[in-house]
Amino acid sequence: MRELTREEKAAIRSLVVKWCANYDREYGCLPLDCECYMLGKCWTGAYCRYFREAVLPLNPALEAALTDGPAPGLRPCAVCGRLFAPEGKRAFCSAACAENARRKRQRGYMRKRRLDC
Numbered sequence: 001m002r003e004l005t006r007e008e009k010a011a012i013r014s015l016v017v018k019w020c021a022n023y024d025r026e027y028g029c030l031p032l033d034c035e036c037y038m039l040g041k042c043w044t045g046a047y048c049r050y051f052r053e054a055v056l057p058l059n060p061a062l063e064a065a066l067t068d069g070p071a072p073g074l075r076p077c078a079v080c081g082r083l084f085a086p087e088g089k090r091a092f093c094s095a096a097c098a099e100n101a102r103r104k105r106q107r108g109y110m111r112k113r114r115l116d117c
Contacts, residue, residue: 002043008065011059012038013039
């Protein structure tokens with residue numbers, strides 16, 4: 001069990017407010033008749049069952065960070081290491097990472113070519 005980071009807390013809050021069917025701004029958590037448990041969450045561990053099963057899968061990177069391992073179908077980016085859902089044979093999470101990898105490959109190629117001359 002570890003403390004949640006600021007980014008994880010913000011991601012949980014945004015998921016609850018936007019997607020949780022049990023959450024109401026005026027009343028809080030409808031089944032419990034109190035403030036939503038997930039909004040005050042500071043540590044990993046027990047999560048609201050509805051949040052864990054229905055809302056958390058909407059953010060695969062957060063799900064991987066909060067659970068034991070990466071969610072099935074996620075792959076780490078070869079440059080920055082962030083988890084992303086690959087489409088086809090993509091090895092990079094963004095165009096910026098793909099460009100950084102291309103530049104690194106090009107530098108290695110040119111360095112080897114200069115040594116051969």
